[in-house]
Amino acid sequence: MNPAPRLGTQRGVLLPLALAQFICSFAGSNMNVMINDISEDLDTTVQGVQVAITIFLLVMAALMIPGGKATDRYGRKRCFLAGLVVYGVGALLSALSPGLGVLILGNSILEGVGTALLIPPVYILTTLLFTDMTSRARAFGAIMALGGIGAAAGPLIGGLITSGLSWRAAFVFQALVIVAIILLSRRVNDPLPPAPDRPFDIQGAVLSAVGLILVVLGILAADNNLWLMTGLLLAGVLVLAWFLQSVRAKERAGQEPLLSPSLFRNHTSNLGLITQNVQWLVLMGTSFVVAAYLQVVRHYDAIQTGVIFTAATLGLLASSLAAERLAERYAQRTLVMAGFSLTTVGIGVLLALVAGSPSAWAFAPGLLLIGLGLGVMLTPSVNIVQSSFPEQQQGEISGLSRSVSNLGSSLGTAVAGTILVANLTKHAYAAAMIVLAAVALLGLTAAALLPRNPAPTARSR
Template sequence: MTSQASTEGPSKALRRVLIPLALAQFICSFAGSNMNVMINDMSEDLNTTVQGVQLAITIFLLVMAALMIPGGKLTDRYGRKRCLNVGLAVYGVGALISAVAPGLPVLIIGNSILEGIGTALLIPPVYILTTLLFTSVASRARAFGAISAAGGVGAAAGPLIGGLITSAISWRAAFVFQALVIVVIIVLGRRWVEDPLPADPTRPFDTGGAVLSAVGLILIVMGILATDNNIWLMLGLIAAGLLFLVWFFLSVRAKERAGREALLSTALFRNSTSNLGMITQNIQWLVLMGVSFVVSAYLQVVRGYNAIETGLIFTAATVGLLLSSLTAEIMAKRRAQRTLVLAGFVITIVGIVVFLAMVDIESRVWAFGPGLFLIGLGVGAMLTPSVNIVQSSFDEDLQGEISGLSRSVSNLGSSMGAAIAGTILVAGVTDRPGRAYALAMITLGVISLIGLLAAVRLPSTPPTPATVPRQ
């Protein structure tokens, strides 16, 4: 299979490759959001609490973030297609275990751990293969647009699809649905996906670096989750996480100076364009998953809507996200990537303001629509250009590393979004439940402003790919 995309557009074979790759991103994003509308059903069936289900959701996102960097690095050693297939298999087993879980501990093993590990193995190959196979700016924007749209729709439509399945059958059937999609992806991937670069079984793997980076990320998110319990515990966990990450970076520098291969190249952090792009990625997913959690919980806990009603209301965000994601190719030809990211953050912030204003003055269901639509439109507008900015900043030799790092940053944003939103909701900062949800949305709006400031500093011209010789 050729790795070139012509100026007229990618070949039919390349377009087919996008189907299993986009489906893989869809199902992983779906898994991160569909449980939001099952909170009540799952907590009752598993004899746990809303906080217990939130914990399972957060651990799933956290495992993804913690293992995404090692997962990206493993693609160089074992091959992108092999890692994709192994990740899909692990994910599928986790989904089936989740479907028959008798209690929260088994659910965490299946959903949070196995599905999280599977996602960390399969997502980096999706982005590496896309970068290697689609070489022009327009074709890559089209490809990333399709994959980002699939991921965004999976996250935004997760509540609707999960609500429909839960209402019609059971929340357990949603995990069976995931397993079935995994089977489809494996079949299509075996037929259509080819790895353009050979694997290098002799390439060393930095186990120590993988452990340090994972522990650091885990401690930081655990610190966020501990906010409502003890402020000193929160500060202690976050400080410990930062110390582990500093230890990780020092070990990386030491290995590079000694001529040994580290988990990540320090060159990844010397590219200011990529660094800013990853900040915007982190905040985009933080806001998307945070809004999904806050709105879903508000509709069920405060308004008393069931799973399908909650999912239908959240469809407004799905429509907005799908609309902007599917026009990524056209917009990439007409506007600079920086402009699209800036516009996305502005629209998202406006959407949060509209959402808060409309819900406050109007109690009917339609009041949720305009704000959610704008939030989806804004996030969808910047998902593709942010990915394109980061991936295009580096040459082929660093694609495995930057893909793992980029996806780790994005999934860390997802886990932080659920953690921050959930922490505010259960922290008891206000006696009025509705106000707690409003405070959570305001917090997400403030975080969006930080993303906007990062986007302002992005260059208006495409970055020149950086390359580093293999050691």
Template sequence: MDARVEAGRPSGELRRALIPFALAQFICSFAGSNMNVMINDMSADLGTTVQGIQIAITIFLLVMAVLMIPGGKLTDRFGRKRCFTAGLVIYGVGALLSAVAPGLGVLIIGNSILEGVGTALLIPPVYILTTLLFTDLASRARAFGAISALGGIGAAAGPLIGGFITSAFSWRASFVLQALIVAVIVVLSRRWVRDPLPPDPTRPFDVGGAVLSAVGLLFIVTGILAADNSLWLMSGLLLAGALVLTWFFVSMRAKERAGREALLSLTLFGSRTSNLGLITQNVQWLMLMGTSFTVSAYLQVVRGYNAVETGLVFTATTVGLLVSSLAAERLATRRAQRTIIVAGFVITIGGVVTGLVLVSGTSPVWTLLPGLCLIGLGLGAMLTPSVNIVQSSFGEEMQGEISGLSRSVSNLGSSLGAALAGTILVAGLTVTPERSYALAMVAVGAAGIIGLIAALLLPRRLGKPAPALGEPAPAA
């Protein structure tokens, strides 16, 4: 595809290609959050518990996280568009299987496994192709802005859309909707998306590295989920995860020194700016998914709200995120990316604090709205600059790897958010619900402080535009 750009704006051909990319990110983010408002309906229909649905949600997010890096590497070997299409097909099959699931086990296979695998295959090509096709600095920033905004809106609006569908039809209809949208994306991508670089079928794939990274991350998230069962089990799993991930990084270094293909090049961690950007990405999605699960479970289990009522409460987050996302392009031309990310964390943490101060067991539901709106405003403002500074820190030859790493880190944040906040909440939901809600939100706010510190450490010279591919990243 000829990436022609006129006056800083992409050609009509590129704008059309952006539509399936943005829709793909929207539906994957939607899938990660819409189940939060179906907790009561799904648990009753499938004969399981709130914790069972939490596990299904977390496994879905975890599968995405552990397979995103291998998914990014496979694009170099099999082609970006081919992986994109294959991921969409697998995702669609998983959505249809979830729609007819008779129990939790089949739901986990369809939603958690197949949809997770499909997402891991289709999302890296979205970011790789966007970086390769939109070569002009301004057009690439707009493209990332549109994709990130729809991703954030999908996650924030997931509870509202899912709530309406569940109340009007059934929770199963939500998965049918996902399959239909995926089918539309497949048709649009066949017409409008072309891969500008040929695949390299001879390129080797590091199977051992993929296994080590997956097992290490699996132990970490499983350890967090085990916190309410046994502190010893949690500690053992976290230690095992740390040891496996250490083994993974040691093996990556050894393979690179020996001139062999490694799953993840350690040069990706050579940019301080990119490393800090990855931390901010991780924490942003942790806060979004942690807040979504905590508030949704609290409203349904403690306050007795149905799916649509819970979704309506989350309209505050959706509106806030939409407003700041629409203003993101104007902000990017007036403020440095570091400034936007720092401000985003300050606003988001302020939203968490507002929710903790205003909400109590007897307070009306509107007291949740100011905090949720602030959380949406803060997250919407900083999602795009965080992605842009990471992707633009490396040249074309590294886009497959950095895209996979970036998406893996973001989805790991989502799975950690659902696991961390969800575990704290579920552990005391039936005994001390108000205290459990407060502790879960405190954990989300504490994670936000970590993200704020990382944002403050970003170089001050990280100005309004991100560097173009092939240009050096800003000095740390």
């Protein structure tokens, strides 16, 4: 068993990993406030910029599982650094882009590939370096806190940079953070050696990527064409079924598949993955609905909208940083259930206060509760999944876990968007939030089915 880092080195190990999650979460949310500026500067349309955002989601979702598996063969720190370099090059290329094509190459392709390479090692290294439940809860708490801040404060930070300088400066900011992470990561050591002779399942990588691309495309098509959505989702499910059949066949033949079927035989992990998916669905769905309401109905600008989201950011930060103390006092199942309960109540408070008051302050209590709820459960959900498997399967489960979370983010935006463009003009925003509350209750149900005290997983030397 690898000893947990000493107290004096914990900050040095955690900081680059947490900053990596921050910048990737920031990139996923800050472009929403730049769409008009980018489209005007690059002489393109709003739809063109949305295509760039969509491709970014597709690349991340498609490559996250192969990216997680690649860490076993090439090493976790090596993949982490490679992902940072690819991401940084993509950010600089985006900042210098003369047109939409170069922006897609830099932001959508290179940043997407970089994210898929660097995010799985963040969770694998955290699991391997912090072996006891308390220190691991502290580590994941810091990582999820900065990830939550990146997602929730992305519109505010992006809006401030765009309004004060330009949208290009926001990509320069990302590149500078990447350079800082690379310098800080010198203190991170990979506890396991790479296995260069370990086989890589190319067929499985292609099938999983194509299947996830089709699923995400189907989700994103939900607000345009229901028949197209149905066809893409069906095709995606069929390809993913082919992928599962392929990995089962390889395992029976004694070969190493991209993703071991045994990952799906773990009841605790399966429930944990469901809670992760629902958490990100609710987080991104709420962010989309509230931002759209503020800008379309209240006519707030990017900075005003971002300031209102500060309440959710503070809630996420407070509860995530308390992860260590909460883990010492309460079972992880209890924390996840409490998180979903707080989030559902927060949505109810948000609906009630906003409907009864024109003041911007009416958003604060509900968003604060939603942020607190999400922060309470993000860390234990990740911990439940990662801790369910031994060291040799950390690459696989980390890639699967991040893919499930990314699918939740895409689904949250698609579900909210579908409702908002339906014939519910007067009550569309309330209807979208009610649906998100119902989904949160489904997450609460999955959390209630988690074992009260999961059995610890034996760890390999």
